[in-house]
Amino acid sequence: TQLLEQSPQFLSIQEGENLTVYCNSSSVFSSLQWYRQEPGEGPVLLVTVVTGGEVKKLKRLTFQFGDARKDSSLHITAAQPGDTGLYLCAGSPPSGTYKYIFGTGTRLKVLA
Amino acid sequence: ETGVTQSPTHLIKTRGQQVTLRCSSQSGHNTVSWYQQALGQGPQFIFQYYREEENGRGNFPPRFSGLQFPNYSSELNVNALELDDSALYLCASTGIRGPRDEQFFGPGTRLTVL
Numbered sequence: 267t268q269l270l271e272q273s274p275q276f277l278s279i280q281e282g283e284n285l286t287v288y289c290n291s292s293s294v295f296s297s298l299q300w301y302r303q304e305p306g307e308g309p310v311l312l313v314t315v316v317t318g319g320e321v322k323k324l325k326r327l328t329f330q331f332g333d334a335r336k337d338s339s340l341h342i343t344a345a346q347p348g349d350t351g352l353y354l355c356a357g358s359p360p361s362g363t364y365k366y367i368f369g370t371g372t373r374l375k376v377l378a
Numbered sequence: 379e380t381g382v383t384q385s386p387t388h389l390i391k392t393r394g395q396q397v398t399l400r401c402s403s404q405s406g407h408n409t410v411s412w413y414q415q416a417l418g419q420g421p422q423f424i425f426q427y428y429r430e431e432e433n434g435r436g437n438f439p440p441r442f443s444g445l446q447f448p449n450y451s452s453e454l455n456v457n458a459l460e461l462d463d464s465a466l467y468l469c470a471s472t473g474i475r476g477p478r479d480e481q482f483f484g485p486g487t488r489l490t491v492l
Contacts, residue, residue, distance in 0.1 A: 308468050308483030309421070354420050365411060365434045366481065368420035
């Protein structure tokens with residue numbers, strides 16, 4: 267069974283601080299996605315990474331896919347209260363069925 | 379372009395009852411996936427439909443079943459509801475089936491089983 271573990275589970279930081287969220291697995295994924303979910307809403311896609319070692323930037327967010335395509339990280343620079351939410355990573359196994367395995371989630375709270 | 383919509387928004391059922399949840403996929407998307415998200419956890423894959431056929435299933439019992447219609451909208455049916463079925467049920471549609479396929483999620487249906 268393929269699992270994706272995220273760390274930390276919870277994170278509470280002050281506005282302006284930097285943070286990194288990790289998504290780790292012992293399995294290889296053909297692609298990995300990061301989502302942010304607000305309470306009472308569905309997850310919203312932030313980025314998709316496909317190539318091992320790929321780095322993508324979205325304003326203050328930097329996403330990296332591990333060289334072996336088993337892990338990923340999300341780094342937020344100068345966090346703002348609007349970044350508060352549940353961050354989820356989701357991996358697509360290389361089986362071609364296009365179904366996603368979601369991580370356990372990281373709940374981030376940025377205090378003003 | 380219309381996004382993914384789900385109905386109803388909230389639902390309360392009692393143990394043993396049956397429920398049907400509905401999802402309209404994003405315009406042009408022919409693949410719909412259903413997920414169950416328990417409180418405080420990540421979504422768990424239930425199954426996926428591609429062009430009206432089931433295309434992959436997660437570790438859910440047969441009392442979880444689904445349908446996809448010619449217009450690519452979809453239903454999730456759950457029979458013999460159990461207390462542990464209480465969760466947010468999410469539908470996601472996908473248009474491009476490849477490594478960079480992007481899932482677009484609906485707002486979910488919150489099911490409470492008493």
